[in-house]
Amino acid sequence: MSVATIVSLCLCAAVMQVSCGIVKQPKPLDQSQPGFAALPTEDGVVDYQFVDINLLAGKLSDYRGKIVILDVWATWCPDCHEEIPRYRELHARYKDRDVAVIGLSVDETWDPVPKFAEEYFIGYDLHWGSRDEAVEVFGPITEIPTTFILDKTGHVVEKLVGNHSAEEYVAVIEKLL
Secondary structure, eight states, X not given: OOHHHHHHHHHHHHHHHHHTTSSOOOOOOOTTSOXXXXXXXXXXXXXXXXXXXXXXXXXXXXXXXXXXXXXXXOTTOHHHHHHHHHHHHHHHHHTTTTEEEEEEEXXXXXXXXXXXXXXXXXXXXXXXXXXXXXXXXXXXOOSSSEEEEEOTTSBEEEEEESOOOHHHHHHHHHHHO
């Protein structure tokens, strides 16, 4: 079989997978409001596309090369409120050392998030999406806050459920640096 024939067969198979829905295609995001959608990945890497608090589009994979502390939270969650000062501290301490802190709000709507972010002086990146979308990317989320720590290649290396001390986060970050 020639190389051209093999390439043609591979392309046909890929087109069939996409058109038959075997390979899930991400939904397009409306850039006039914050949003979130899972992206297909390989090798245990997690990824999603987003429109952030500033209406800028991006992907979680844009953070590759950095350790990512990703907090799944909501404005109505008291434990989430308690953790925000820790995330502000981690952001200030590590922002120049290839560590990104991201808050992924799973509030029903985006409406309460900007005011909340202003009141709590959240200076790190904020994304918004549904809990179902977060589960599609990260797997089961039994309670919030739930924090995922990703290594520089985009693999989840730690999942912390509930409220945790800054020292716990620092220990994981320092191991990964």
